[in-house]
Amino acid sequence: MSPHRPPVGDRFRRFLGRLDGTGRPGEVPAGPGEEFGAGSGPGTPHTAAGGRTPDQPRSTAPVERRRRGGGRRGGGEQLTVPPAEFTSYYGRPVLKPPVWKWDIAAYLFTGGLAAGSSLLAAGGQLTGRPALRRAGRIASLAAVSASAYFLVNDLGRPGRFHHMLRVAKLISPMSVGTWILTAFGPAAGIAAIAEAAPWLPERGVLGLGRRLLPPVGQAAGLVAAATAPALATYTGVLLAGTAVPSWHEAYPELPIIFGGSALASGAGVGLLAAPRDQAGPARRMAVAGAALELWGSHRVEHRLGLLSEPYRTGTPGRLLRAGRVLTAAGVAGALVGRRSRVLSGLSGVALLAASVATRFGIFHGGVASARDPKYTVVPQRERLRRREAERRTVEG
Template identity: 50%
Template sequence: MTASEFDSYRPPEPPRRRRRDRDRRSKGGAGSWFKRGGDGAREMPVVPDAEVEPYTSYYGRPVVKAPPWKKEIALYLFLGGVAGGSALLALGGQVTDRTALRRNGRLAALGAAGAGSLALITDLGRPERFLNMLRTIKPTSPMSLGSWVLAAFSTCAGVAAAAEVDELTAERLPLGPLRAVLRTTAPVAGAGAGLLGAPLAGYTAVLLSDTAVPTWNAVREDLPFVFVSSASLAASGLAMITTPVAQAGPARALAVMGAVGELVAQNVMERRADHVAAEPLHQGRPGRMLSWSERLVVAGGLGTLLAGRRRWAAVLSGAALLTSSALTRFGVFYAGLESAKDPRYTVEPQRRRLEARRAAGQTGDSITTAG
């Protein structure tokens, strides 16, 4: 007979009866067998009952698995907003004949899209994995549509930026007969990049909120508005730094609208989200990032509105808005990852929604019939 450490949990066995006693007891028939608990109803549990704390999980392990995304994805979220907003400002400069704004916007759009693609490929591990995402188009997948939006945007931004580089170098690029084609297609490519700028800046919010990560999923209805406003701040701030104030009028207008939009959207997002699931947005490193982001939005917006026509004020305000946009994207990104580590952020909102459905009388579905 072997012994183990779990034998201490086993209740003591009653003394064994002699076979003659067992035979005498069995003469009572089947009825007496069930009356005496011979069906196993008197068996003791082998291990003690587990004590589970409310709003937690088995052994406190996470309920959902956080995506294996690193800081490269957070950088991609930020650069995607810079690229999309810059392309939109470049289109505005193209329409209003602001040469410096158009040129800086096109170059910034291509540079941010290229750096963002590099960050995405770095996180994927191998470049061919990005190409594999372009094999099919799946309308129900934000990642599939986003990959195609990024590819189309980068193509248009590349053509428009090539025309600007050729003009800056006094037509020294060895283009030959392609120069005429480039000059003809550049306005169309610039318009295409400008139209794709908003989807590029906002699809990453849908990509995050389409997951089971508690905080991202809790703010799914308002996060796209926050990200689009954040992209406006990043692009306008960069344009105010790189563009003379005489041609940066559209950038200043976009900066003021983006600042108001971000403050309103972020407050609405935090108010409408479940208060438990929104806790990571106010705690730890994500909370500090978002707190400083709000302060920089106010400072940059006021500086743009009151003294944006002065060069030094435009540069300082633009830097504040650009930094604020980066802190917003990084803060939301890290808040989601933190929420996936604690099962409370998953279990407690689910139980609260379940109780609300039961209180409303919705008990005829598979969600509310248990317990």
């Protein structure tokens, strides 16, 4: 045994003393390489995890060293990283907000107006109310023409609309909606042109058109009315099929809101353009459409939890509240003002304005939910927690 190295037993006891903090002052550490820690040598103090140096007083608390993973030796779990918040990378949105502009919101309104007006025209046709039928057909043609303009304006080039007709995908709301609009537009146009038949001469080629247009217009009007419910509601399915949080979560309500808004706007046309004695179907449409629209709006503002917040605050909240007030005022005026032509007309204007406010409110609410990352991250975490709880319930 080398005369410079203490006995093995003494070194081992010294090592244990340093581990449990009972090393005595004045003890000389072993030579190079004997203790853990690179670069140790004679006269160099050494510590172990949780121990003291030989010259450290006993009253001094041991130095705590964190283990890899955030815990302490002999202690419980201790987090070294704070819990993650719902903010995204540098506060940027998790989803890209929709690139749609105001023209798509206007397209939502004009499409519903075209559908509701065609249903109004069919009601006037079947019940023998020519003024109601004429107002509905003309409004339907004007609205569907505006819809085509807004859609093409958003696409950028008219040829893109034609390219969308090359395929038909039943699982794509955009593809189905394109075909619905293509079927509805010509039927609504023929029905509206048929209203010009009394202005044609009675003889000659134009006279033949005068005799043929009314029955053809009746058939076209019924075809347009048959496709009107799909035209009124497919835009709600289209929005709900996106990844925008407040649109996607409201998939049961959006078609109902848009369908009710379409009926209310069509009723507004009838109350505004038809005489009092022919406006009965328009009043009934106003009541039915207002009930659906108000029920759906209430649901999206209260059923979705955190995702209802964009529909209650900011510009979307103001628009939807204005839509509710105008809808209620329009229905009340339609029921009370049966004998007042002026009050019926004001009720029609209120219903049309309510439809505009509702469509734009739903549109802007979805855009606002896509811009704020919390509307994406927080609901995802809640769904994960529910699934974990359900899994534990099943396994437990």
